[in-house]
Amino acid sequence: xxxxxxxxxxxxxxxxxxxxxxxxxxxxxxxxxxxxxxxxxxxxxxxxxxxxxxxxxxxxxxxxxxxxxxxxxxxxxxxxxxxxxxxxxxxxxxxxxxxxxxxxxxxxxxxxxxxxxxxxxxxxxxxxxxxxxxxxxxxxxxxxxxxxxxxxxxxxxxxxxxxxxxxxxxxxxxxxxxxxxxxxxxxxxxxxxxxxxxxxxxxxxxxxxxxxxxxxxxxxxxxxxxxxxxxxxxxxxxxxxxxxxxxxxxxxxxxxxxxxxxxxxxxxxxxxxxxxxxxxxxxxxxxxxxxxxxxxxxxxxxxxxxxxxxxxxxxxxxxxxxxxxxxxxxxxxxxxxxxxxxxxxxxxxxxxxxxxxxxxxxxxxxxxxxxxxxxxxxxxxxxxxxxxxxxxxxxxx
Amino acid sequence: xxxxxxxxxxxxxxxxxxxxxxxxxxxxxxxxxxxxxxxxxxxxxxxxxxxxxxxxxxxxxxxxxxxxxxxxxxxxxxxxxxxxxxxxxxxxxxxxxxxxxxxxxxxxxxxxxxxxxxxxxxxxxxxxxxxxxxxxxxxxxxxxxxxxxxxxxxxxxxxxxxx
Numbered sequence: 001x002x003x004x005x006x007x008x009x010x011x012x013x014x015x016x017x018x019x020x021x022x023x024x025x026x027x028x029x030x031x032x033x034x035x036x037x038x039x040x041x042x043x044x045x046x047x048x049x050x051x052x053x054x055x056x057x058x059x060x061x062x063x064x065x066x067x068x069x070x071x072x073x074x075x076x077x078x079x080x081x082x083x084x085x086x087x088x089x090x091x092x093x094x095x096x097x098x099x100x101x102x103x104x105x106x107x108x109x110x111x112x113x114x115x116x117x118x119x120x121x122x123x124x125x126x127x128x129x130x131x132x133x134x135x136x137x138x139x140x141x142x143x144x145x146x147x148x149x150x151x152x153x154x155x156x157x158x159x160x161x162x163x164x165x166x167x168x169x170x171x172x173x174x175x176x177x178x179x180x181x182x183x184x185x186x187x188x189x190x191x192x193x194x195x196x197x198x199x200x201x202x203x204x205x206x207x208x209x210x211x212x213x214x215x216x217x218x219x220x221x222x223x224x225x226x227x228x229x230x231x232x233x234x235x236x237x238x239x240x241x242x243x244x245x246x247x248x249x250x251x252x253x254x255x256x257x258x259x260x261x262x263x264x265x266x267x268x269x270x271x272x273x274x275x276x277x278x279x280x281x282x283x284x285x286x287x288x289x290x291x292x293x294x295x296x297x298x299x300x301x302x303x304x305x306x307x308x309x310x311x312x313x314x315x316x317x318x319x320x321x322x323x324x325x326x327x328x329x330x331x332x333x334x335x336x337x338x339x340x341x342x343x344x345x346x347x348x349x350x351x352x353x354x355x356x357x358x359x360x361x362x363x364x365x366x367x368x369x370x371x372x373x374x375x376x377x378x379x380x381x382x383x384x385x386x387x388x389x390x391x392x393x394x395x396x397x
Numbered sequence: 398x399x400x401x402x403x404x405x406x407x408x409x410x411x412x413x414x415x416x417x418x419x420x421x422x423x424x425x426x427x428x429x430x431x432x433x434x435x436x437x438x439x440x441x442x443x444x445x446x447x448x449x450x451x452x453x454x455x456x457x458x459x460x461x462x463x464x465x466x467x468x469x470x471x472x473x474x475x476x477x478x479x480x481x482x483x484x485x486x487x488x489x490x491x492x493x494x495x496x497x498x499x500x501x502x503x504x505x506x507x508x509x510x511x512x513x514x515x516x517x518x519x520x521x522x523x524x525x526x527x528x529x530x531x532x533x534x535x536x537x538x539x540x541x542x543x544x545x546x547x548x549x550x551x552x553x554x555x556x557x558x559x560x
Contacts, residue, residue: 064464070433070434
């Protein structure tokens with residue numbers, strides 16, 4: 001009765017089956033030509049390796065399902081379950097349901113898609129696409145209409161500002177991006193914007209006009225490349241042009257700028273020059289390295305004594321300058337210069353265990369010089385006076 | 398005679414079917430026919446009969462069906478030397494195999510070696526170090542037949558030695 005019902009149901013649903021025992025010997029088959037008593041694994045290769053799992057089905061009550069098994073040109077689903085014989089013997093049944101024509105057609109469609117995907121995957125087109133993707137990950141791109149209103153933005157842009165796309169679109173681009181004045185051209189392609197971390201970032205912008213059929217520009221695409229590093233280099237070059245590399249002090253150029261500022265603002269000007277006596281002799285006696293060390297040593301003495309509000313410069317070779325802030329008075333400066341002289345005497349440069357370099361400096365103070373009009377005039381005058389002072393000092397020895 | 402199952406695992410289009418065809422029938426076709434579901438081939442070498450499962454490759458939309466890996470004595474994970482993403486996927490395939498059959502031996506076939514590629518010895522070592530169960534990482538070519546038999550024999554040797 002049980003087998004008859006099974007036959008009927010399987011026939012109706014186009015299912016074939018094989019019943020087999022725990023030794024994998026075929027007990028019965030339906031719609032399949034297979035010898036009774038033969039090993040089912042010779043016919044169903046799918047069962048090789050699954051023996052342990054099949055024998056466990058009685059305890060786990062979990063059938064084993066293997067969908068879409070291809071045999072020849074047809075697909076079938078295989079399902080392995082428990083089966084009790086009329087004599088209550090514990091057997092197993094393997095159902096094979098042949099897949100419909102539609103399934104075969106579906107499989108062919110998937111094969112076709114896979115084929116096209118593979119062709120694309122290995123194509124130059126995809127490689128180029130990947131390169132562009134990498135590049136576009138770093139570029140802010142936005143569209144603006146002819147009135148400068150932002151109409152589209154890419155993800156890099158929204159990520160940069162950490163603002164939703166909807167809140168950027170519709171705004172004038174100048175709300176986010178600020179044009180920089182160019183010293184080279186009338187129109188600058190450099191602009192800056194403040195990112196979500198409140199950092200000012202500089203961009204170089206390429207403006208790509210988009211035209212319609214009649215060649216009329218309807219909008220512009222702006223592609224912005226971060227050039228903050230170039231700005232950083234610019235700053236470093238600016239710094240280097242106004243500073244001395246040995247001592248790290250501001251140099252003559254910087255002093256000229258500061259003096260001009262004083263002159264423009266008509267501030268009280270107190271300038272002091274400090275020059276090492278016999279520096280060339282020290283260089284000859286101890287070597288140029290010792291000379292460099294002495295310059296650094298003098299720098300640290302000057303820095304430790306002068307007020308941080310006053311400014312220290314190295315003009316050239318062994319000549320230093322102190323520009324006092326306008327509020328300082330003569331008494332203060334004279335006291336300070338005394339301290340400096342004492343400090344030079346009591347702090348010789350200990351160059352090595354055997355070499356102690358004693359030194360002194362000539363100091364010149366330039367009080368308000370109302371007759372001088374430019375920074376260069378002041379500096380030239382000061383250096384002339386310093387030379388005279390040094391000659392007098394030599395003659396008096 | 399010992400009969401056992403092995404499965405070739407990898408992304409779609411890496412050449413799993415071609416490797417099996419080269420090994421079983423010593424043939425090769427330039428045409429790409431992707432495998433849907435599973436197809437099983439049989440090959441006898443030395444004193445063993447191997448049931449070789451050629452399963453549908455992993456795609457962006459369809460993961461590998463775990464049930465197909467059940468009862469496998471070893472795996473050949475196949476990648477395409479010309480497609481970096483298939484090499485990157487090896488790690489995930491190893492995990493998948495070990496989730497179903499713990500500690501099963503694995504051979505890695507880096508296929509299409511007949512084409513110009515960038516992978517060097519250093520890269521092979523890096524792949525080998527992904528798992529101690531990897532017994533061999535070999536550049537293969539189903540087209541020329543280069544190293545194809547070698548990889549099946551190496552895996553067979555390991556599996557039969559564990560009996």
